[in-house]
Amino acid sequence: MVTISFPTTQGVLLAGGLARRMGGGDKPMRTIGGRTILERVIARLSPQCSGLILNANGDPARFAAFGLQVVADDVPGFPGPLAGILAALDWTAANRPEAKWVLSAAGDCPFLPRDLVARLHDERIAANAELAVAASGGQSHPVIGLWRVGLRDELRHALVVEDLRKIDRWTARYPLATVTWPTEPLDPFFNANTVEDIAEAERLAALDAAS
Template sequence: MTDAPHDTVGVVLAGGLARRMGGGDKPLRTIGGRTILDHVLARLAPQCGTLVINANSDPARFEAFGLPVVPDTVADHPGPLAGVLAALDWTAEHRPAAEFVATAPGDCPFLPRDLVARLHAARLAGNADLAIAQSGGQAHPVIGLWRVALRADLRQALVEEDIRKISRWQARHACVTVDWPADPVDPFFNANTPEDLGAAERLAALLPD
């Protein structure tokens, strides 16, 4: 088996409740005439061999994107770690040759185009099982690489130990952090509120693409 970026399964985590956005699906809000999810997929797709969306409830709302929609595999939607576990479970079943999953939230329209490659390079250099992104010194635990072989441990942490905080579980394993500059645009800017959508429109104008 290999662990090159093109063998990595990319997963967009779109299972949040979007309370600060007023409900609904944040990834389906628009920036520059395209959904945020369109922006996320355009940046992540070239970096991964396979893409899936983690989302709960009716999968038909993502039908236009033509990707598998994977719901959480534990009850009561206990947060992003449940989405990560669902991604690991799906990968083990459908892409057994893939050793790693790369995750990104569905509300980050400016993801770096070297995200997966840099995370893999840092993971290899540090002989680690996990790699997470940060920008301007702020860690983003939900954006990272996850070794598929850790899925049983993650399930135990979620179901039996009631661990919800991502960084708490990551601290149990060899994990490295990779930093990106936050200027002129933070590549991990996320649109959580209606005001953030306006900010994203302005930030998009600063990017060459």
């Protein structure tokens, strides 16, 4: 484990989606270059976080081989990634009280930056922001960001009472730092949404290994 110089940060991998564009199933379990996408995400984030949990719904036993605590949404109806973020904030408050921040990342992004957590914290502090999200190629990636555990009650109210679903509508309520990464030699936030994306990911994995 490397020494980290930013606040203690719990990581959550969001794998609660229904993978409709893949014909169902768990996208993070697809294989790229002989390793599952989830293995690649864990390898990228483990050195950056004080611990990792997995947000997923359904039978948690299917993820047993990865050795991560699986935390399901506690808001019914698959309301989207905000529910997974809320579940992670609640779990962290109960189980890792020393961690005041949660880093969320999509479980289907195999090439995440190795400096993701450090840069998000640096920019958040510099901007005196409440939240921080990643961006690349002129596009924000709100699923990949830093969330203050102390905002969990406000997030629960937005989800349950206001029926709010879009992450960027919630982040717009707070001072927000947006941190941009280059897209060469590859976009670190490439995600495998379709069967065709898996083929592209195989090509990118070779570039990633060489970078």
